[in-house]
Amino acid sequence: MANEIKAELAAGKLAEYEQLSKIYDDIVKQARPRLTVEGQGKILLALTDEDHLSQRQLATRLGMSPQSTSEFVYKLVKRDLVTLTKSSKDRRVNLVNLTPTGRQEIESAAQEVPPFVRTLSDSELEQLSVLMTKITTAMYADIDAANPTLGVKFHKLFASRYLKQFKK
16 A cells, blocks of 8 residues: 555656646756657657658658658758658659757757756656666557557657767
């Protein structure tokens, strides 16, 4: 029974963190546009793994509708983060390519450490890392069990890329 209460308290803290994180992201975005793991950010991260993909390929890989993908791609083009080129095999197909600015944006976003994380001691950071790894591993397993193709590769790609930044 005590374990169940502790689990409910922890779940409450995770829910509180999730809501605060959204508010924090909104505030930070007002100061400086940042990548997110939704929409435009998903597309940029997918292109870091394999560039020169058609919009249809991106939509399929990311589990997004073709319309949403097209809308996000055009926003990225306006921000000079990607370019569109015609396929040499089929001139009706637009290939999406990362620009140097797009690559730089991804690298800088992956290296950002939120100021609130810096309030933790070395010991607390180690504890947090261990606990978050355990939680995210269980989350990945649940996602894989429910739908092995829905964005799982993307999330794993994002996590591995983020971790590589700190293993150097």
